Amino acid sequence: MKSEVSTFIYALFFVQLFGIHFDEYQSESQFSKQAKEIIDKLGQLGYCKKRDDGVLEATIPSKYNSLPRDACVVVQKSDGTTLYITRDIAALKTRLETIPTEKILYVVDSSQTEHFRNLLTISKAMQVDQVKNWDLDDFYIPFGRMINFQTRKGKFDLLSDVLDDAKERAQEGLDRFLIRKDGIDHAKVSAVIGKAYLILNDFSRARRADYMFSWHEISSKDGVAFLLLYCHARLCSLEKQVKIPIDWSANVNLLTDRQEHILIQQLSTFQDVLFDAYRSHEPTKIVHYLVRLV
CATH class of the missing domain: 3.40.50.620 (HUPs)
Structure with a gap:
């Protein structure tokens, strides 16, 4: 019983790290x-x-x-x-x-x-x-299951070990690109990026599929996680630097370029993609949509 309770408490702690809440157990x-x-x-x-x-x-x-x-x-x-x-x-x-x-x-x-x-x-x-x-x-x-799920130090016992490893790798990435800004909690940012790496890597694959877990693939500049996180950071930076309030009632008829039309069409399908992912229980459909959008 003690082992069951400790396992349950750990599982509860772990899911809360990902923002998951249960009303009843x-x-x-x-x-x-x-x-x-x-x-x-x-x-x-x-x-x-x-x-x-x-x-x-x-x-x-x-x-x-x-x-x-x-x-x-x-x-x-x-x-x-x-x-x-x-x-x-x-x-x-x-x-x-x-x-x-x-x-x-x-x-x-x-x-x-x-x-x-x-x-x-x-x-x-x-x-x-x-x-x-x-x-x-x-x-x-x-x-499906992740195969070869381990940290750089070898086999892991707790999922928190993998989260710590993800945070460490994310911090190394920030240091490598000399991304340092005053007033920012870099440890917190690294933890968020590390979790995003793990989530996006898993959600980029079909739910039922087993796959080999690879840190190199997850943190690669060619990987889905890096692509989406980099694009998100760039867009946030542009919005902050331009300092022009977003006008959601703007006249879209002024957008006449073919690439602009393609982008608008892609954006317009978001609700359909979201519902399809919900109906089929396939989060990969949202990730694939975001990759196409990028």
């Missing part, structure tokens, strides 16, 4: 009692059978499965202990009953596809009304 381990009720219900429906080794297994007809076969899922250990799948089913059912919501999303790495397929299949077989028309893609948002 729940663990599937909180639903052990409800999981027993799930097993009883599966037994009443005739889906459960005890194997010779004492393990309880549920066989769900293929009509509830997204695959053309029955789903055979172990739902209880031989000692009567519930499993992750049964507690997760209990958690889903409880949340649907107690939280007014149109959608529940599970954002978990792609190695858990079979687990969430079973979660949906069993929930449908138990006649959980809200999920009867759901497909797997409606509630499970899988993502």
Whole structure:
């Protein structure tokens, strides 16, 4: 339990570094009692059978499965202990009953596809009304993994090590380009740039794709992060130096150059790109849009 708590506290600290806030926290381990009720219900429906080794297994007809076969899922250990799948089913059912919501999303790495397929299949077989028309893609948002994720000092134990490394590399970049200004907290700027490097590198790839983590690629002048951050800094500098208030009601008919029209057309598609990224859960679409805009 102590290890679980310390891991949770660290995870909470980490996500807050990226500006992420949660209104409520729940663990599937909180639903052990409800999981027993799930097993009883599966037994009443005739889906459960005890194997010779004492393990309880549920066989769900293929009509509830997204695959053309029955789903055979172990739902209880031989000692009567519930499993992750049964507690997760209990958690889903409880949340649907107690939280007014149109959608529940599970954002978990792609190695858990079979687990969430079973979660949906069993929930449908138990006649959980809200999920009867759901497909797997409606509630499970899988993502790929970073391979070779390490700092310059070797393998890392904590993600904070990677953030510290990103900050250090960003500071070296600022020093290399002799970017020093009075009145600026360079340590804070380096931390922001370091996080931006990591976020933009990840978001520039398809959500489901596994990829090799490379510091050289992330911090390269030819990389997406450097391109977007440099362009943003240049635009902010121009706006500050020109000191002309932006007139959002300006007459765009005065813009007659072909390149100006192309830029305006690209800017006009932002709302569509944003909605498409939201609908498909693909942040890479926003990054690709920004790269085209640059």
